[in-house]
């Protein structure tokens with residue numbers, strides 16, 4: 001039997017494995033990470049590569065290693081120049097961040113602990129939990145759910161209808177999407193107003209100048225982060241944690257999040273590209289999409305129509321609780337406590353039930369608006385290190 005089974009080998013699963021091994025003294029042979037991809041962090045690498053982003057939005061102290069300064073040391077040791085960090089928040093370059101993450105995985109031997117499979121059932125046993133998967137049943141004293149919303153891309157109804165009719169529409173985060181599946185030489189519409197939409201529109205426009213329209217519902221919102229930095233520490237979290245009512249905590253999270261926003265450097269790149277005629281930005285929204293007999297699509301907007309050869313959605317993720325039927329079944333079977341919004345009600349140690357822990361989106365009613373981010377993984381690590389030592 002394992003001491004710990006982590007379900008999900010993304011940023012959260014990897015960082016928390018580092019914490020359990022490096023801080024809480026868990027023996028490697030007693031820990032496994034269950035994740036369906038060919039390698040750990042694959043989902044992160046795919047999502048970030050397809051957007052075309054060059055720098056993270058978060059700061060240099062947010063990464064998967066234990067020491068907050070590790071990324072700086074790594075950059076210096078491996079000859080990444082001064083251009084590897086951007087701006088006053090020292091946002092790391094994506095290639096540096098990914099190299100460093102790979103090095104951490106290798107140093108901690110995490111690849112050897114990766115079980116390539118997908119959890120499909122969760123059952124309580126006398127000594128802990130049993131997790132069903134396509135690799136058989138895995139038994140552990142403690143299970144950590146490190147799954148996230150990145151497997152639930154948001155499809156507006158008109159786009160789902162267009163896809164069902166065989167229309168040329170893709171979601172940036174649908175499984176297997178790569179930018180080169182988009183029709184070559186066609187006029188493209190990118191739908192979305194957040195950082196991913198802007199970044200992918202810029203990347204596409206550099207390859208197809210003048211043929212990309214970024215369609216956004218609202219004017220560009222410029223903020224450094226996707227929630228104010230006060231939420232990374234006690235300044236805002238103290239009041240959040242003092243609030244016992246989870247509906248009010250949910251409202252605090254919603255009020256703090258700044259979805260559909262971009263940092264200043266990305267906003268400037270967009271304005272520059274627009275001025276240079278590389279792309280158009282249109283403030284409107286799709287009411288209906290009509291698939292024409294020649295394969296093109298007429299996007300009916302509030303004001304006018306846009307004819308395109310392909311549509312790329314950068315509309316983010318569905319916000320409902322991640323997991324799906326197998327987790328829903330465990331919630332019903334073991335009466336796992338939920339807040340009115342459907343998310344887990346957990347204790348300070350991020351424990352949902354004896355031996356069952358959560359991080360990321362599933363822990364946001366305890367960790368606040370940054371729970372899903374890399375900073376959230378680090379906060380979860382502080383809480384879990386204490387729990388694991390007990």
Ligand SMILES: Cc1cc2nc3c(=O)[nH]c(=O)nc-3n(C[C@H](O)[C@H](O)[C@H](O)COP(=O)(O)OP(=O)(O)OC[C@H]3O[C@@H](n4cnc5c(N)ncnc54)[C@H](O)[C@@H]3O)c2cc1C
Pocket residue numbers: 007008009010011012013034035036037042043044047048051055056057058062117118119120146147148149150151196360361372373374375
């Ligand atoms: C393009 C992009 C850029 C981002 N940039 C930043 C940034 O700069 N800074 C920042 O702080 N945050 C950023 N984020 C937000 C966040 O940090 C990432 O989404 C991050 O990947 C979240 O890590 P995670 O481990 O929770 O989820 P993921 O990386 O999605 O990993 C979860 C893993 O769980 C697996 N899984 C799901 N269900 C099961 C199952 N049943 N059994 C086994 N495994 C399962 C998934 O396949 C996946 O591999 C960004 C997000 C995106 C999409």
